[in-house]
Amino acid sequence: MTPHSVNYSPSVNDVLSMVHTMALIREFEEVAAQSLFAGEVRGSVHQYSGQEAIATGVCFHLNKSDFVSSNHRGHGHAIAKGVSPDKMMCELFGKLGGTSHGKGGSMHIADFSCGMLGANGVVPDGVTIAVGAAHAIKMQKRSEIVVAFFGDGALNRGPLFEAFNWAVLFKLPILFVCEDNSYSVTLKTQTVTGGPDPIERVQAFGIPCFQTNGNDVVQVSTCAKELIEKVRSGAGPQFMRAKTYRWYGHLAHDKGLYRDPIEVAKAQKDDCIKHASNWLESNGVASNIISETQQKAALVIAQSVLVARQSPLPSAGSAYEDVQDLVEQTASDFKHDLKLQVVE
Numbered sequence: 001m002t003p004h005s006v007n008y009s010p011s012v013n014d015v016l017s018m019v020h021t022m023a024l025i026r027e028f029e030e031v032a033a034q035s036l037f038a039g040e041v042r043g044s045v046h047q048y049s050g051q052e053a054i055a056t057g058v059c060f061h062l063n064k065s066d067f068v069s070s071n072h073r074g075h076g077h078a079i080a081k082g083v084s085p086d087k088m089m090c091e092l093f094g095k096l097g098g099t100s101h102g103k104g105g106s107m108h109i110a111d112f113s114c115g116m117l118g119a120n121g122v123v124p125d126g127v128t129i130a131v132g133a134a135h136a137i138k139m140q141k142r143s144e145i146v147v148a149f150f151g152d153g154a155l156n157r158g159p160l161f162e163a164f165n166w167a168v169l170f171k172l173p174i175l176f177v178c179e180d181n182s183y184s185v186t187l188k189t190q191t192v193t194g195g196p197d198p199i200e201r202v203q204a205f206g207i208p209c210f211q212t213n214g215n216d217v218v219q220v221s222t223c224a225k226e227l228i229e230k231v232r233s234g235a236g237p238q239f240m241r242a243k244t245y246r247w248y249g250h251l252a253h254d255k256g257l258y259r260d261p262i263e264v265a266k267a268q269k270d271d272c273i274k275h276a277s278n279w280l281e282s283n284g285v286a287s288n289i290i291s292e293t294q295q296k297a298a299l300v301i302a303q304s305v306l307v308a309r310q311s312p313l314p315s316a317g318s319a320y321e322d323v324q325d326l327v328e329q330t331a332s333d334f335k336h337d338l339k340l341q342v343v344e
């Protein structure tokens with residue numbers, strides 16, 4: 001289903017701005033992978049390349065005070081929500097200037113100052129956190145909304161259904177965005193999914209479901225605009241499935257040999273930045289303006305690498321700073337509560 005009462009379509013300036021965001025994300029992912037191979041970044045890097053239109057088209061309609069949560073493939077969501085590429089690159093490099101002072105890394109980028117609740121390596125725990133945030137907003141009678149980004153692989157995980165149930169029950173201000181790139185690590189998601197179409201599982205909760213072309217930022221942003229307005233107006237949770245394709249392996253070190261190269265090449269031709277450039281040209285924008293926009297984005301990312309290289313490492317003594325130090329306290333409180341229960 002696509003939204004019916006669409007009376008919005010993005011302007012030329014909107015799409016140009018979205019090209020800039022998509023180019024920032026694409027360049028960030030290229031540079032992040034190169035830096036990983038060069039040994040400057042440790043750990044893993046899950047590139048969002050090919051899927052840029054989804055984070056960009058959705059976040060374009062969010063306010064700074066709104067929230068997003070993300071999964072392991074989270075760089076694009078963070079950039080689209082306004083997290084500084086300098087801080088993100090520092091985080092990947094494990095440097096003090098990072099969003100978590102270099103202690104989180106690629107899969108744990110969070111920046112509450114611009115509503116980025118965090119990337120999350122556990123499938124689909126970013127979604128349950130997003131539902132918690134939406135519940136807090138509702139209890140506090142605030143006006144923000146939450147968007148939870150996750151992959152099609154998450155549709156086979158139980159906690160997602162608990163999240164859907166809770167969101168419906170309390171009519172929470174949340175938009176669920178499923179980025180359907182057809183793969184869960186090395187598997188075609190379809191081959192490990194029972195039933196005709198997992199979207200029926202979502203519909204079973206009574207959540208309105210909408211589908212869009214995740215490689216076309218004009219379509220994504222048009223659909224997102226409508227769904228975000230619904231959520232903002234108190235209509236309760238909405239669900240968007242955006243069909244797309246991840247260009248590279250599951251993570252940068254994965255060569256993706258389980259995929260047919262013809263399938264990959266075909267998908268890469270269906271490039272979201274190309275789509276948007278074609279749209280702009282057919283709406284009168286000169287090609288040099290579009291390429292200048294992309295070059296400006298590349299400069300921002302090149303600069304972020306210089307910043308990351310210059311940023312100091314966190315000191316060894318800071319290892320226990322910013323760590324939740326209440327764990328022990330909470331555990332002993334819990335034991336105390338148990339004792340009381342037993343006595344009673």
Ligand SMILES: Cc1ncc(C[n+]2csc(CCOP(=O)(O)OP(=O)(O)O)c2C)c(N)n1
Pocket residue numbers: 072073121122123124150151152153154181183184185189246250
């Ligand atoms: C609870 C849990 N089980 C397994 C994994 C290993 N794992 C990492 S990503 C992934 C699949 C992700 O597929 P999808 O959600 O479609 O996202 P994509 O990688 O395609 O963007 C799995 C199974 C995990 N991170 N968490």
